[in-house]
Amino acid sequence: MATFNTAELRRQNRNRVFRYIYSSGRPVTKQDIAQALSLSLPTVGQNLKELQEADLLEFQGTFDSTGGRKPRAIGISNNVRCAIGVYIGHKRIHLACINIRAQLLCSQRVARPLTNDEEYAKFLAQAIEDFIQANSIDTKRLLGVGIAICGVPQPEEGVATMSPVQPVDTLDLKLISSHIPYPVIFENDANAGGLATWWVNPEKENMVYMFLHRGIGGAMLLGGKAYHGATFHGGEFGHMCIVPNGKPCGCGQKGCLEAYCSTKRLSEDLGIGIEDFFEGLRGGNQEYARIWEEYLDYLAIGINNIHLVLDCQVVLGGLLAGYIGPYLYDLRQRLQKIATFETDGSYCTVSSFGYWSTCVGAALNFVSQFMEQI
Ligand SMILES: [Zn+2]
Structure with missing residues (x-):
């Protein structure tokens, strides 16, 4: 039992050292690691040796010395x-x-x-x-x-x-x-x-990811953990009612957000591809402009509802994320206008991975x- 504990403790230390270098996002020194993790320099040295043997580290030159040997700059081998x-x-x-x-x-x-x-x-x-x-x-x-x-x-x-x-x-x-x-x-x-959105925003405790595609769904990170709900239907934002007795939705109900903001509205329903829609919109197509204004109005209602309940960052992803960037200002203007509590709408952002x-x-x-x- 004692052997297992020692081995497990060593593994945990190795893992902590690796994660520290990973989350630093920049090269660090052996001293930085020892200080941040309250480990002795020999322990850090041993862990670095093991990580290096596993090909997980990269030594990226040296830092300037304040006396004595120049400390080595340690980073992660990203492509390992x-x-x-x-x-x-x-x-x-x-x-x-x-x-x-x-x-x-x-x-x-x-x-x-x-x-x-x-x-x-x-x-x-x-x-x-x-x-x-x-x-x-x-x-x-x-x-x-x-x-x-x-x-x-x-x-x-x-x-x-x-x-x-x-x-x-x-x-x-x-x-x-x-x-x-x-x-x-x-x-x-x-x-x-x-998951992709949270990975690059680890400091965010609470966040909503809104997936805008043919279907509309989402995911919630609350208190640093994914929240799915009692029956795993948490985050089904597409089926919140935004127009009582409105357009029929694929779920069997009427007036759902998805019935108004599915990307089908900007493609299949018009008999075109979504690229054609945005190209037409940029080119001044009046009909597309009208549809897009209406789309943004409904989308703003959905986002505002989510924000009103959870009061956290709302990140947009899915197919629409590849196109909505240039119109984010227009969307935020709408969010500002319909908000109950003062906001400039900047809580709404687009996933840095966009379409991917x-x-x-x-x-x-x-x-x-x-x-x-x-
Ligand atoms: Zn529905």
């Missing part, structure tokens, strides 16, 4: 491992590869309508393989493939219940993973995007596991 994140959309597959710093190394979109069959599973596995080859991803460093889906994965049963906006009701997860020769984790798309937050979050599941076991 990587992970792939995949988002299965209804018409496209999105792929991205990140390093352990959650930096996007490469990304790609492949057209393929979603079906729940073996052909799709084989196509997906081949798309992942082609992505690895095309970007020379070292599979020895690859931690795994995180797959985000628009639905609720039930890994024990090997299936997922898909959202009503998807072309299939269920998805055979076992079938999909059986064709992929790497570890696979399935994740809900909104939760994945939330879902893939990054799906991949981060592996990075998170990797960092826990160091």
Whole structure:
């Protein structure tokens, strides 16, 4: 028992040293680590040796000395491992590869309508393989493939219940993973995007991530922890009623936010792609301008409601995050106008990963596991 405790304590110290260097975001010295973690210099030295042997550290020159030997600048080898994140959309597959710093190394979109069959599973596995080859991803460093889906994965049963906006009701997860020769984790798309957003904002105790796509969902970080609710329906922002008896929604109710702010309103409903919509909007298309003004009005109501209840930062992600940046000022103006308590709307921001937050979050599941076991 004593042996286990000593070994576990050593591992925990090693983990703390690694995490300290990781979260510093800049090179540090041995003395910095010893001071910050209240560890002796020999203990820190031993941990650094072990981390270096595992190829996890990089020595990035030296700092100026105040006398004696110049202290070495210690950083993390960001590319020691990587992970792939995949988002299965209804018409496209999105792929991205990140390093352990959650930096996007490469990304790609492949057209393929979603079906729940073996052909799709084989196509997906081949798309992942082609992505690895095309970007020379070292599979020895690859931690795994995180797959985000628009639905609720039930890994024990090997299936997922898909959202009503998807072309299939269920998805055979076992079938999909059986064709992929790497570890696979399935994740809900909104939760994945939330994880990516929180990863780069670790100091935020409370935060809402709003996933704006064909479906609208979200994730909440409250008191530093993900909050899902008693029946795992917490964060289903898309189905808050914003217009009593309004437009019918895919969920069977009327007047939901999703019925007004699904990205379908800016694409499929008009018989165009979302890129065409924003191109037209920039080009002065009057009809698109009217639709967009209305879209922002409804979106502001939804965001304002969330903010009124939770009073925290609201980060926008999903497909719309790739386009809304230039209109954030307009949205904040609306938030300011309808707020009960004074605000300039700056609590509402766009995910720094923009369009790719879902893939990054799906991949981060592996990075998170990797960092826990160091
Ligand atoms: Zn609804």
